[in-house]
Amino acid sequence: MERIPILKMGEFLLVTIQVDMHDRLALTLQDDLTEMIVKNRTHGVLIDISALEVVDSFIGRMLGNIASMSRVLDAATVVVGMQPAVAITLVELGLSLPGVRTALNVEKGMELLRGSLTATNGHARRQG
Amino acid sequence: MSTILSLAIKYEHDVVAARQRARQIAWLLGFESQDQTRIATAVSEIARNAFTYAGGGRVEFAVEGRTAPQLFTVNIIDHGPGIAELPRILGGQYTSPTGMGIGILGARRLMDNFVITSGPGKGTVVTLTKILPRDIPAVTQERMNELVAALARQRPRTPIEEIQQQNQELLRALEELRSREEELRRLNGELEDTNRGVVALYAELDEKADHLRRADEMKTRFLSNMSHEFRTPLNSIQALTRLLLERSDGDLTPEQVRQVEFIRKASHDLTELVNDLLDLAKVEAGKIVVRPTEFEAANLFGALRGMLRPLLVNESVALIFDDTSGVPPLLQDEAKVSQILRNFISNALKFTERGEVRVSAALVDDGEAVAFSVADTGIGIAPEDQERIFQQFGQLENPLQRKVRGTGLGLPLTKKLVEILGGRITLASELGTGATFTAILPVRFAQAAAEPVAANPAQPDIDPTRLPVLVVEDSPEELAVYEILLRGSRYQVLHAATVRQAREMLRRIAPRAIVLDILLRGEDTWAFLAELKASDRTRDVPVVVASMVDDRHKGFGLGADAYVVKPVERGWLMTTLDSLTAAQRGRPVLIIDDDETSRYVVRQLLNGTRYETIEAASGAEGLERAREQRPAAIFLDLVMPGLSGFEVLDALRSDERTRGIPVVILTSKALEPDDHRRLDGKVTAVLSKSSSSREVACAALDFATSHTRS
Numbered sequence: 001m002e003r004i005p006i007l008k009m010g011e012f013l014l015v016t017i018q019v020d021m022h023d024r025l026a027l028t029l030q031d032d033l034t035e036m037i038v039k040n041r042t043h044g045v046l047i048d049i050s051a052l053e054v055v056d057s058f059i060g061r062m063l064g065n066i067a068s069m070s071r072v073l074d075a076a077t078v079v080v081g082m083q084p085a086v087a088i089t090l091v092e093l094g095l096s097l098p099g100v101r102t103a104l105n106v107e108k109g110m111e112l113l114r115g116s117l118t119a120t121n122g123h124a125r126r127q128g
Numbered sequence: 129m130s131t132i133l134s135l136a137i138k139y140e141h142d143v144v145a146a147r148q149r150a151r152q153i154a155w156l157l158g159f160e161s162q163d164q165t166r167i168a169t170a171v172s173e174i175a176r177n178a179f180t181y182a183g184g185g186r187v188e189f190a191v192e193g194r195t196a197p198q199l200f201t202v203n204i205i206d207h208g209p210g211i212a213e214l215p216r217i218l219g220g221q222y223t224s225p226t227g228m229g230i231g232i233l234g235a236r237r238l239m240d241n242f243v244i245t246s247g248p249g250k251g252t253v254v255t256l257t258k259i260l261p262r263d264i265p266a267v268t269q270e271r272m273n274e275l276v277a278a279l280a281r282q283r284p285r286t287p288i289e290e291i292q293q294q295n296q297e298l299l300r301a302l303e304e305l306r307s308r309e310e311e312l313r314r315l316n317g318e319l320e321d322t323n324r325g326v327v328a329l330y331a332e333l334d335e336k337a338d339h340l341r342r343a344d345e346m347k348t349r350f351l352s353n354m355s356h357e358f359r360t361p362l363n364s365i366q367a368l369t370r371l372l373l374e375r376s377d378g379d380l381t382p383e384q385v386r387q388v389e390f391i392r393k394a395s396h397d398l399t400e401l402v403n404d405l406l407d408l409a410k411v412e413a414g415k416i417v418v419r420p421t422e423f424e425a426a427n428l429f430g431a432l433r434g435m436l437r438p439l440l441v442n443e444s445v446a447l448i449f450d451d452t453s454g455v456p457p458l459l460q461d462e463a464k465v466s467q468i469l470r471n472f473i474s475n476a477l478k479f480t481e482r483g484e485v486r487v488s489a490a491l492v493d494d495g496e497a498v499a500f501s502v503a504d505t506g507i508g509i510a511p512e513d514q515e516r517i518f519q520q521f522g523q524l525e526n527p528l529q530r531k532v533r534g535t536g537l538g539l540p541l542t543k544k545l546v547e548i549l550g551g552r553i554t555l556a557s558e559l560g561t562g563a564t565f566t567a568i569l570p571v572r573f574a575q576a577a578a579e580p581v582a583a584n585p586a587q588p589d590i591d592p593t594r595l596p597v598l599v600v601e602d603s604p605e606e607l608a609v610y611e612i613l614l615r616g617s618r619y620q621v622l623h624a625a626t627v628r629q630a631r632e633m634l635r636r637i638a639p640r641a642i643v644l645d646i647l648l649r650g651e652d653t654w655a656f657l658a659e660l661k662a663s664d665r666t667r668d669v670p671v672v673v674a675s676m677v678d679d680r681h682k683g684f685g686l687g688a689d690a691y692v693v694k695p696v697e698r699g700w701l702m703t704t705l706d707s708l709t710a711a712q713r714g715r716p717v718l719i720i721d722d723d724e725t726s727r728y729v730v731r732q733l734l735n736g737t738r739y740e741t742i743e744a745a746s747g748a749e750g751l752e753r754a755r756e757q758r759p760a761a762i763f764l765d766l767v768m769p770g771l772s773g774f775e776v777l778d779a780l781r782s783d784e785r786t787r788g789i790p791v792v793i794l795t796s797k798a799l800e801p802d803d804h805r806r807l808d809g810k811v812t813a814v815l816s817k818s819s820s821s822r823e824v825a826c827a828a829l830d831f832a833t834s835h836t837r838s
Contacts, residue, residue, distance in 0.1 A: 058176060093173075
């Protein structure tokens with residue numbers, strides 16, 4: 001069965017979507033990813049969509065769902081590498097991807113995650 | 129409009145393929161990157177809708193117009209249920225239950241033109257249009273062909289797609305198979321239904337056949353059982369009419385005599401019908417046993433002549449028996465051959481008003497068979513009726529027929545008998561010229577076992593009114609003397625010329641006394657005398673030794689009851705016999721029968737004889753009386769409620785007190801071979817109620833009491 005690979009990169013999970021996903025594959029990824037988050041006690045997920053030339057409403061929504069679920073599981077999600085044409089089309093399509101943070105590339109995305117993680121920890125410490 | 133590509137959407141992967149193709153074509157047509165993404169995204173949305181909501185559809189890519197600005201058109205067609213709330217969706221007020229709801233609106237925003245037609249049940253057609261970039265040359269037909277070729281070349285051929293395509297083909301094939309299988313299943317179902325019908329039909333036929341078989345069995349059983357049920361009252365009627373005609377209870381007026389005669393005649397006819405039916409039932413049940421014996425046709429004809437004389441009431445008809453010298457001795461069942469001929473002859477006599485009935489026998493089939501023919505000069509039988517007369521109750525309509533009513537069973541029964549004897553019947557007749565019935569029987573009965581039953585020596589005609597005395601004497605002159613001496617007395621002379629013959633006689637009859645000559649031709653009878661006195665069967669038969677030799681001591685020593693030196697004198701002989709045979713008198717005769725009429729008949733039969741009677745109406749009562757009163761003999765009925773005659777007999781024989789009482793079976797039951805086996809050795813005589821006359825009853829009693837078991 002085809003699957004999108006999920007890589008563990010240090011304390012984060014990295015998903016690089018290289019193929020044009022059909023809908024079921026997208027849903028499988030959603031399930032796999034939430035499972036991995038729980039299993040690895042990860043607090044950050046990077047989804048690299050730089051290879052995608054088309055992101056339609058379904059895949060866009062899926063990305064949004066992953067972000068929401070991760071947040072519930074105490075993990076932050078950053079979508080990185082979105083092509084400009086895709087970004088424009090998403091906006092035109094009326095899909096705003098609320099709650100999905102984006103970064104230009106993987107490196108920036110990791111920085112973003114680390115930063116937010118520290119902030120959260122500090123916040124948690126103050127709370128504790 | 130020129131179509132570039134047409135793509136089916138059947139599976140989820142096809143949605144991906146559609147948007148990839150859309151992007152590729154857009155690129156080939158010269159759209160800039162942003163528009164490629166827009167077009168691909170819009171196609172993706174609408175193709176997904178077609179897949180999700182209509183189960184599949186078709187995407188067609190085309191270019192419209194020949195001059196700039198040309199239009200890139202994508203038609204997405206499905207045949208689904210249509211979109212119900214299209215206006216609301218287009219108005220942006222609709223929220224999809226799947227949580228999406230932006231597909232159509234989004235696609236509209238992404239394209240230059242968007243037309244959607246949809247209606248419930250009519251499917252949905254979405255036409256997406258994008259104006260080709262103005263800064264590129266118009267797409268000519270030539271360019272279009274290149275495009276199509278390029279698309280074909282670029283057709284993605286990854287292994288996974290290859291497999292997917294094969295998969296799809298496989299699925300199509302499977303689909304087809306499934307439909308064929310469905311068809312087969314349907315046909316199979318139909319066949320099964322038909323089959324079930326056929327099986328049910330068979331079951332029904334089986335059941336019918338079973339019913340028929342059972343009905344046939346029941347018919348046969350009914351006929352057998354009927355013998356008893358019908359014969360008992362018939363026998364009573366006959367016995368009572370006989371008593372009336374014998375004036376046992378006072379005189380009758382001539383008119384009464386006539387009436388009683390009619391009653392007796394009617395009951396006699398009815399009895400014959402019942403007997404014929406019974407015979408037929410026996411034949412059908414396969415219970416007829418053939419007992420082949422050796423006999424001469426001449427003797428058979430002689431016996432028939434005597435037997436049938438009473439039937440010759442019409443003086444203008446002659447019954448002629450032809451010479452049988454050409455016929456060898458036969459090995460056949462004499463009784464059955466006689467019955468066959470009797471039926472033929474009585475039938476011939478019935479239908480012949482004048483002329484003759486001629487009985488003949490001739491060898492046929494190269495000496496293998498003998499043809500007994502009975503030819504008459506009667507009314508004859510039309511050829512078309514000749515089959516029918518052999519069917520049960522198949523009587524023909526004619527004036528004579530009405531006059532001489534028969535049972536309608538005679539000829540069918542005859543035919544069956546002939547078949548049982550291994551023969552066949554032929555009939556030659558024409559209406560008005562008489563008929564010839566011929567029974568062709570094998571000279572030697574085929575199934576005759578290796579040892580035929582020994583021919584019976586001429587049976588002495590036992591006179592039931594007289595007491596049998598066996599005279600063992602080799603000289604005919606001496607024998608004649610005994611016959612003269614005992615003429616007119618109550619003793620009947622039975623004769624045996626040798627010891628062997630005497631033994632033979634004793635096996636069949638029980639004389640009241642034996643007159644024994646000591647010196648026979650070539651042997652003396654001392655040993656025989658000793659044998660008589662040693663045997664349980666004959667010990668009680670008084671033996672009078674009559675000899676030229678005076679050896680009284682030896683005679684008495686061996687058990688002789690009287691001794692006389694010849695010549696024998698009449699007075700002495702009578703006195704001796706009287707005193708010797710009187711020993712058994714004095715004790716009553718017990719009648720065990722549930723039928724009151726039958727008891728009455730027996731009582732009346734014995735009324736006035738030297739036998740007194742006591743009666744019992746059931747087996748149990750009979751046993752009790754037998755134990756208490758020790759009767760001289762017992763008349764026992766076989767078929768009774770409660771204890772049957774067989775059971776009573778067994779009980780009598782197992783009890784010390786009653787073991788020695790002779791038993792005479794008096795029954796209307798037609799005895800089966802089984803019954804005979806059960807009775808064998810336990811009873812002294814079996815009488816049919818139908819033949820019970822005073823004489824027979826007395827003879828049986830004399831026989832029994834002279835024959836008391838030790």
